[in-house]
Amino acid sequence: MTQSWRLDDGRQTIVLAAIRERLPQVIYWGAPLPATEDPGTLFAAHALDVTGGMLDENPDLSICPEAVRSFPGQPGLILRGQDGTPLLPKFCFAAEMSEANALALDYDDAENGLRYSAEIALDPDTHVLTLRSRIKASEPVHLHWLSAPVLPAPQLCDEMIDVAGRWCGEFQLNRTPWSPGIRYRENRTGRTGHEHFPGLIVPVRGATNAQGEAYAFHYGWSGGHRMIAEELPDGRRQVQFGHAARMETTAATEFQTAPLYAVYSSDGLNGCAVSFQRHLRDRIVTWAKPDRPRPVHYNCWEAVYFDHQLPVLKDIADRAAALGAERFVLDDGWFGRRDDDTSSLSDWEVDARKYPDGLDPLIRHIHRLGMSFGIWFEPEMIYPDSDLHRLHPEWALGSEDQILGRQQKALNMALPEVRDFIFGRISAILAKHDIDYVKWDHNRVLPMPDAGQTRGSYALIDRLRAAFPGVEIESCASGGGRIDFGILSRTQRVWLSDSNDALERLKMQSAAALFLPAAITGSHVGPRRCHTSGRTLDIGFRAWVAAQRHMGFEMDPRELTEREETVLREVTAWWKANRDWMMAADILRLDSADPAVIAEQQQARDGSQFVVFAGKSATSAQIAPRPLRLTRLEPDARYAVELRNRSDASQLARGAPALKTRTIEVSGNWLMHHGIVLPWSFPETMWVIEGRRL
Numbered sequence: 259m260t261q262s263w264r265l266d267d268g269r270q271t272i273v274l275a276a277i278r279e280r281l282p283q284v285i286y287w288g289a290p291l292p293a294t295e296d297p298g299t300l301f302a303a304h305a306l307d308v309t310g311g312m313l314d315e316n317p318d319l320s321i322c323p324e325a326v327r328s329f330p331g332q333p334g335l336i337l338r339g340q341d342g343t344p345l346l347p348k349f350c351f352a353a354e355m356s357e358a359n360a361l362a363l364d365y366d367d368a369e370n371g372l373r374y375s376a377e378i379a380l381d382p383d384t385h386v387l388t389l390r391s392r393i394k395a396s397e398p399v400h401l402h403w404l405s406a407p408v409l410p411a412p413q414l415c416d417e418m419i420d421v422a423g424r425w426c427g428e429f430q431l432n433r434t435p436w437s438p439g440i441r442y443r444e445n446r447t448g449r450t451g452h453e454h455f456p457g458l459i460v461p462v463r464g465a466t467n468a469q470g471e472a473y474a475f476h477y478g479w480s481g482g483h484r485m486i487a488e489e490l491p492d493g494r495r496q497v498q499f500g501h502a503a504r505m506e507t508t509a510a511t512e513f514q515t516a517p518l519y520a521v522y523s524s525d526g527l528n529g530c531a532v533s534f535q536r537h538l539r540d541r542i543v544t545w546a547k548p549d550r551p552r553p554v555h556y557n558c559w560e561a562v563y564f565d566h567q568l569p570v571l572k573d574i575a576d577r578a579a580a581l582g583a584e585r586f587v588l589d590d591g592w593f594g595r596r597d598d599d600t601s602s603l604s605d606w607e608v609d610a611r612k613y614p615d616g617l618d619p620l621i622r623h624i625h626r627l628g629m630s631f632g633i634w635f636e637p638e639m640i641y642p643d644s645d646l647h648r649l650h651p652e653w654a655l656g657s658e659d660q661i662l663g664r665q666q667k668a669l670n671m672a673l674p675e676v677r678d679f680i681f682g683r684i685s686a687i688l689a690k691h692d693i694d695y696v697k698w699d700h701n702r703v704l705p706m707p708d709a710g711q712t713r714g715s716y717a718l719i720d721r722l723r724a725a726f727p728g729v730e731i732e733s734c735a736s737g738g739g740r741i742d743f744g745i746l747s748r749t750q751r752v753w754l755s756d757s758n759d760a761l762e763r764l765k766m767q768s769a770a771a772l773f774l775p776a777a778i779t780g781s782h783v784g785p786r787r788c789h790t791s792g793r794t795l796d797i798g799f800r801a802w803v804a805a806q807r808h809m810g811f812e813m814d815p816r817e818l819t820e821r822e823e824t825v826l827r828e829v830t831a832w833w834k835a836n837r838d839w840m841m842a843a844d845i846l847r848l849d850s851a852d853p854a855v856i857a858e859q860q861q862a863r864d865g866s867q868f869v870v871f872a873g874k875s876a877t878s879a880q881i882a883p884r885p886l887r888l889t890r891l892e893p894d895a896r897y898a899v900e901l902r903n904r905s906d907a908s909q910l911a912r913g914a915p916a917l918k919t920r921t922i923e924v925s926g927n928w929l930m931h932h933g934i935v936l937p938w939s940f941p942e943t944m945w946v947i948e949g950r951r952l
């Protein structure tokens with residue numbers, strides 16, 4: 259060994275070391291090591307033995323494994339020269355820059371004219387590692403694959419958890435056993451996608467939400483990613499993340515990955531989740547007005563769809579404001595001749611048939627009600643049957659005979675003239691009106707993956723944000739099709755799903771909390787009978803599920819009964835009274851003894867208060883509720899614990915658990931090791947338990 263580097267944040271240590279001039283390997287990543295630990299000894303002790311059937315030395319599992327050094331697994335970089343000849347890079351140390359908590363390393367391949375650079379930074383507060391790699395070439399080259407700096411995965415780990423999904427069913431967690439070979443996930447749809455959220459969790463054997471060791475990864479890129487989790491024949495495991503392969507459509511002299519975010523936790527999956535939640539909220543998202551409380555939204559989509567009538571919208575706005583809404587979002591249907599989803603995208607001018615005096619009368623009305631105004635766009639799209647397409651057929655991405663999505667094509671965002679055109683149209687609307695919010699939709703996948711498209715979308719959003727710094731943006735793509743830290747460095751909210759079904763949402767929100775904090779996760783109270791599932795749910799359940807995240811309404815308020823209005827007003831008032839601390843709280847997923855109960859504890863950063871949401875997603879197998887253990891409390895502190903919505907108890911709940919009638923005062927240890935005993939409840943209901951440290 260000739261070189262080593264180490265980063266520490268009190269919770270974890272990561273050590274890299276290299277033999278002579280070669281690329282370094284991560285030889286340790288986990289619980290903090292003493293400062294006195296000798297890297298040379300670690301390196302020597304980390305080396306694996308060799309037996310029959312093996313090479314005489316085990317090839318390095320470096321931060322960019324090189325095929326040419328006999329590496330038996332997937333290499334970290336695959337390139338071709340301009341004439342198509344495969345290049346087989348072999349790098350040699352060139353330079354380093356190391357600061358407290360950050361490291362930049364450069365390696366050269368003189369023969370092929372290449373420089374590989376890796377950046378690794380460790381945030382001492384959020385405990386998130388940010389890793390990125392870059393390749394520079396003296397002559398243009400074709401990039402097939404570039405991984406962010408490669409990290410090892412532990413061998414004391416039986417399975418990995420990754421995230422799949424679909425429209426109206428985002429954030430489905432999959433557990434897959436580790437086995438020799440690769441688990442390869444690649445999203446070739448050109449957007450982050452419902453199907454393959456770019457995240458991975460590797461729990462060490464025995465880890466749960468609240469305890470044990472776990473590692474987690476997220477790739478912050480909106481154009482589709484590739485993940486490789488590979489076990490080599492010698493047992494070592496590597497995790498690679500990068501853009502989907504072959505996304506770069508032209509030869510170039512420089513390529514880089516998006517940031518890979520990685521975290522180690524010694525207190526369960528929640529340790530990873532809290533790190534990601536805090537890092538996203540406090541480091542990645544740039545808030546338009548950081549001190550402004552998150553406003554309660556009203557979104558008119560499921561109330562009126564494309565049928566915009568001013569008197570109806572005004573009436574709906576009056577009712578939404580009376581229920582507690584603070585921002586009115588005018589969804590799809592206000593522009594062009596948009597009476598359905600077959601026309602008008604890219605024609606971003608107000609529809610004079612629906613709004614003869616423009617948007618001003620509606621906006622004035624909404625402002626008079628004390629609400630701010632937001633508006634929907636789907637900027638990256640065009641219809642084949644449109645004047646714009648006839649004028650500029652070359653602006654559309656993909657071939658003439660491509661399969662359409664929602665009848666539309668995507669614009670080629672890599673073209674500056676396309677970006678100028680959309681910027682002009684959107685900025686004309688934003689400059690003319692007092693608008694503080696844009697819901698930015700993207701309803702089809704691309705005809706093929708193309709990194710230039712994603713960079714173009716980013717550039718357009720960046721330009722609009724610079725021109726209108728007070729405007730917040732919500733990232734939506736048929737619900738949760740574009741959720742990642744890349745888009746979230748430019749936007750402030752995600753539309754998690756087109757499903758406003760509270761039962762589906764309860765599950766999705768719980769899984770999404772592994773990566774997303776409440777402040778950026780939109781959640782709306784939907785119609786009584788859900789439009790996307792056909793399920794009918796009580797207002798109490800719908801309202802409390804929305805109150806778990808950034809709350810809003812999306813039903814037609816004219817359908818609400820008096821009782822429904824009262825419940826919704828009350829839950830909204832509760833949310834407003836608590837949002838200041840809840841929107842900055844940690845979401846801790848609870849290990850529920852009853853699989854029918856999906857529960858989480860939202861806890862203030864200083865530990866002084868918490869709220870537990872215990873949602874009953876199905877009928878329980880056993881007849882009485884099982885105690886629900888809380889987490890991360892002070893063992894000896896005393897807590898006042900109260901069932902906020904005890905009046906919701908059903909008449910079939912006939913017993914006398916204390917929480918049904920009064921506030922209890924108990925220790926942190928009792929709450930964590932016995933657990934709270936809740937009243938019996940129907941499925942599709944939510945208990946809300948508030949706690950204060952005394």
Ligand code: DGJ
Pocket residue numbers: 559589590634699701734735736737753755756
């Ligand atoms: C898909 C979004 O996810 C919906 O919320 C809505 O905005 C529609 N598009 C509008 O077309």
